[in-house]
Amino acid sequence: MKKSLFAVAAVTAFAGAAQAQSSVTVYGILDMGYIGTNTRNVSGANIKTNTNQIGNSAEQSSRLGFRGTEDLGGGTSAFFTAEFNLFGTGNSLSQETSFRATTSGSGSTISGLQSRQAFVGLKKNGLGQFSVGNQYTPIHEAIGATDPGQQNNVVGSAIYPVAVNGTDLTTGAYTTRAANALVVKSDKFAGFSAKALYNLSQSNSSTNASNAVATTTGGGSVNSNGWGLAADYTWNKLLVTANYQSFQNRTTNGGFTTALNSNDNQFYGGATYDFGILKAYAGYVNRKITTTNDLTASRTAQQIGVRSFVTPTIEAWASVGQGRFSSNTAIGTVAPVASPASANFTAYQLGSNYWLSKRTNLYAIYGSSQQSSSATIASEGANQYAVGVRHTF
Numbered sequence: 001m002k003k004s005l006f007a008v009a010a011v012t013a014f015a016g017a018a019q020a021q022s023s024v025t026v027y028g029i030l031d032m033g034y035i036g037t038n039t040r041n042v043s044g045a046n047i048k049t050n051t052n053q054i055g056n057s058a059e060q061s062s063r064l065g066f067r068g069t070e071d072l073g074g075g076t077s078a079f080f081t082a083e084f085n086l087f088g089t090g091n092s093l094s095q096e097t098s099f100r101a102t103t104s105g106s107g108s109t110i111s112g113l114q115s116r117q118a119f120v121g122l123k124k125n126g127l128g129q130f131s132v133g134n135q136y137t138p139i140h141e142a143i144g145a146t147d148p149g150q151q152n153n154v155v156g157s158a159i160y161p162v163a164v165n166g167t168d169l170t171t172g173a174y175t176t177r178a179a180n181a182l183v184v185k186s187d188k189f190a191g192f193s194a195k196a197l198y199n200l201s202q203s204n205s206s207t208n209a210s211n212a213v214a215t216t217t218g219g220g221s222v223n224s225n226g227w228g229l230a231a232d233y234t235w236n237k238l239l240v241t242a243n244y245q246s247f248q249n250r251t252t253n254g255g256f257t258t259a260l261n262s263n264d265n266q267f268y269g270g271a272t273y274d275f276g277i278l279k280a281y282a283g284y285v286n287r288k289i290t291t292t293n294d295l296t297a298s299r300t301a302q303q304i305g306v307r308s309f310v311t312p313t314i315e316a317w318a319s320v321g322q323g324r325f326s327s328n329t330a331i332g333t334v335a336p337v338a339s340p341a342s343a344n345f346t347a348y349q350l351g352s353n354y355w356l357s358k359r360t361n362l363y364a365i366y367g368s369s370q371q372s373s374s375a376t377i378a379s380e381g382a383n384q385y386a387v388g389v390r391h392t393f
Helices: 002-019 138-145
Strands: 022-042 046-056 061-072 076-085 115-124 130-135 173-185 192-199 205-206 226-236 238-251 262-274 279-291 298-311 312-328 336-355 362-372 378-391
Touching: 061 115, 115 173, 138 173, 138 192, 138 226, 138 262, 138 279, 173 226, 173 238, 192 238
Parallel strands: none
Antiparallel strands: 022 046, 022 061, 022 378, 061 076, 076 115, 115 130, 130 173, 173 192, 173 205, 192 226, 226 238, 238 262, 262 279, 279 298, 298 312, 312 336, 336 362, 362 378
16 A cells, blocks of 8 residues: 555656656847948038948847746746847857947957846746846837837937947937846736836946947946836737836946936837738837936937838838937036037838748848037938848747
């Protein structure tokens, strides 16, 4: 009898262990192509620069990632993601030494293994999930769902701008990632879903390169706390999203000033509607930074666009946007000035994909961004095109 009980207990324990199934997926994107950039900067002299090189990550940032899940039973599972940049134009996977769509001039050097995301969490079916680590902010994920260009790295988007000029005052629309972040996401209930982020005192990476309103300089870090909230609503073919996030930076405020103790408040609202033959997009982003010594910098932009499959294998998109940048301080100073800096800007982009398979496509993208001049800001602009191939795995 005892042997039978022991046998039953052993089988039961083995069955319980077998139920906790796990899986790990290796995934990635490799995007390579030819990129041409024409820039102008009118500051006393009309300076024009033309750059044409083989580059990477024009349509989508190249990456290598590992994603895993483990079934814990009872509708609960554990999950993780570890994702890194891939640089196909350098002599190693972890260092970029050649031109990239988001850099200027003859290129840049980025050393070390560049982490995009790294987090671990738990999920409960029918309720939601939470995760901890280096993660995308609510605004970045919302723009990913409502940007007709799908956050490509070519000039021409007003809500997901790319920096290629020397000053680029009109870029830095929002903070992309937050490290040391706790993110909670709900499941969808009656079309509604919600998201919350809490970031505790370490580093945040901002969009693209050094700029006026960015919290960091191209993948650098600041000491900050922050939080964010998001709400999405889906009804039939309609998606509406509203997002707000705020960061309190205790170090320098990016490339614009050397001011300390700044509050960085960001809002994004967007919507899409799928008409069948095409999908329409609209978005509005607002960012305002204030410091304890009365320095301010703000950026607003709005954009509309469409995306459609012209044929079963040819996909095209177009977007147009405009906005305004303003600040009451001069670049590199920590005191307000009598004549606030301001500039209006416009942007547009056209693009197309030719799908060779579900994982591989050829692309061609053209975009333009133009900034007006004022008494304290020079006129500048950029035109950029990219043709290449993208493969996902």
